[in-house]
Amino acid sequence: MNRFAELLDRIAFEPGRNGKLRLLADYFRHTDDPDRGWALAAMTGALVFRHAKPGVIRALIAERTDPVLFAMSYDYVGDLSETVALLWPHSSAAIGHNAPPPPTLSEVVEILHETPKAALPQALAALLDQLDETGRWALLKLITGALRIGVSARLAKTALASLGDDIAPNAIEEIWPGLEPPYLDLFAWVEGRADRPRILDPAPFRAAMLAHAIEETNFAALDPRDFAAEWKWDGIRVQAVVGRDVDGRRVARLYSRTGEDISPAFPDLIESICAGSFGEAAIDGELLIVREGRVESFGTLQQRLNRKKVDAKLVAEFPAHVRAYDLLSEDGEDLRPLTFAQRRRKLERFIQSRAPDRFDLSPIVPFDTWDQLAAYRRDPASAGALDEAGAIEGLMLKRLDSIYVPGRPTGPWWKWKRDPFTVDAVLMYAQRGHGKRSSFYSDYTFGVWREGAEGEELVPVGKAYFGFTDAELKQLDKWVRDHTTNRFGPVREVEANRKTGLVLEVAFEGVQRSARHKSGVAMRFPRVSRIRWDKPARDADRLEAVEALVGERK
């Protein structure tokens, strides 16, 4: 347990993805079964302890500490698990050479799983007695289900894949839903000691095929006759899968692009694919909110995402819908080795004859030349998208002969996004970054002009921390250091007035009304697209220009 705790502790402070991967890989390499499997389960969200709640922890610490000192400590530390981990009294039993070794992660998991609810406080206290500060912290984070160490399930699987010879993370993703902790068969396969575990999941996730962004220079080498074009819908990419288990029962699941099972959040979709004609199939498509036959904006979809509880009201208000791009399997047959053109014909037939109401087809956009397609991209309504143009974020180009391969191969598929909005804003505050950027002022808060109580004033409209080159970052950092007017911890306020100020051209995907922001608007996906060294601050854009874009989509 202490070794796992130290991994969590170290990784929580490591800002870089590569750094995290190496720490994880090092842990997997040097930790025995089944501990490392339980660790993988903890990081992929596969471990849940139902009876251990913050109330139990509060009660335990209250029995052991002075309430005044606890209150002062909690106030200082600011996190319950951490305060308890640090305050927990040293147990005399755990000190000295004859003390038993601290419990392993496997032992901890077993105790937490097996102990009945009534006996849990005592069992938990015994564990806390045997661990050190970091071990207690990790245990408490584990049982309250709040690791928050910046490791996604995908990252943990990628680290595991790196242990093997030429094993792609997607290969793990494919079999993942059929595996159970502590994943002995998975580790054995990755380390070359056994065959790949057989997929027992009746409704498995199939790693998604993704596209690279196309550049202007790519077109010269591409023949329009080799490609099909379709709209790139602005929702979330999903996979709807139905299969049959060994007892013949239907199993239906909805997966995110990364293979996360998001079925519980979409009972309406699950119900629709369970019923009737859908049969056994896997559809790749875009999850959208459709009301009165019309696709709503991403902003509307967001109101349904990330909800812990999904009630009937939410489902009725934001009905989920899948716009199908591809058919990956049908009646037990894997269609991925077929070409796009072949799969498309099967998809069209499937949607027409077997799909429920909540499914429809993402239409093909016919075109002859790249110039013609470029015009459609600028104005999707002109190509028949009509009142759904607002839910389109660009075009997808797919080679007619492309088979469906997991990952992001270069060549078969391209995405061609619409140009973003831009606004000229004035740099107001800069904050130091993290990791490699910890000595650079790399996070920029920018504002636009508006009429204030005392004349023209800047109001912050967003924050951007990428979009510039390393060379530009150095120039920006120098400008910030040379024009600082005030410091607040890691944040610097810089000169920003009619006379002096740095204008940043900011690109973004859309604007929403927001009560949480002083300006009343929030930008989606803002980034620095150009540094306007030449432009006087007084000529930057005004808030009205940003407000005019509310609801507009790019």
Place this chain on the structure above:
Amino acid sequence: MAPHILAPTPAGLYCPAGDFHIDPTRAVPRALITHGHSDHARAGHGAVLATRETLAIMALRYGEAFCAERQVAAYGERIRVGGVDVAFHPAGHVLGSAQICVADARQRIVVSGDYKRQRDPTCPAFEPISCDVFITEATFALPVFRHPDTSHEVEKLLSSCRIFPDRAHLLGAYSLGKAQRMMALIREAGWDRPIYIHGAMEKITDYYASEGVDFGEIVKVSASDRARLAGEIVLCPPSAIQDVWSRKFPDPVAAFASGWMRVRARARQRGVELPLIVSDHADWDDLCATILETRCGEVWVTHGEADALAHWASTIGLPARPLHLVGYGDEEEAGVEAPSA
């Protein structure tokens, strides 16, 4: 009750019978100094009485003319100052650090200065002195602060060097005391490569070495070296990690050795990636144990989390008095925005 022989004043603790201040925060005619950190040892006093090492460190930091007149106090030596006897005893904080015992026929008061009880290979260990009044610091006086074994913390650094041999490990440590203690601990853990240091640490480190502390090979980092120090350990003042200076190192890991690293939010606020919990101050358990060991009848608390310590004292029936002296802080916090040159 007769007045105490020491009393808090705006300039710091003052002894009327001896007409001197202890660790005064402003220039005074006669000062007794516990140790060389800048919030305790300031320049510009008339006469200064301190250990030989503390006087030498003050001269290194402020120049030879840091005071008009100086006198060496050897550990354990009784010195008559006006109407009182004073004696300096090891405090275990940094090289030369001392507790100062002030006594007359009626009363003994021990001013701890900053102190720790953990082992430190670079300075003599703290000695508990029995007294009527013990004046303690309280930098880490919350029960959440329990410093772990230092070998465990140093192992975190060495294991990171093994996992990331392509990254420079910048270890932020206060230039006087912490840096030298870390060097010694790193050597004890078996690291036999050169240890690199920022130029700001050179003078003090050389002084420690001249006093017989063996650090092995220490190399001052030159501007042209920085890009070549992948996999190496480089000690620097904490503020240097966020400074332009740190940029030339290959993908640096920001480590920081401090008692504050016990609390994750504190480490995160400072952008630390590898926090090492190593402190030159007593932790909660050691503060409480030390107060009991002095068998004092009263405890005064100079600076830090005085309220928590006073509360603890009240639960065991020991009269406690927070002094709320202004001007003392944690030397690491004070160093945050200091220039890194």
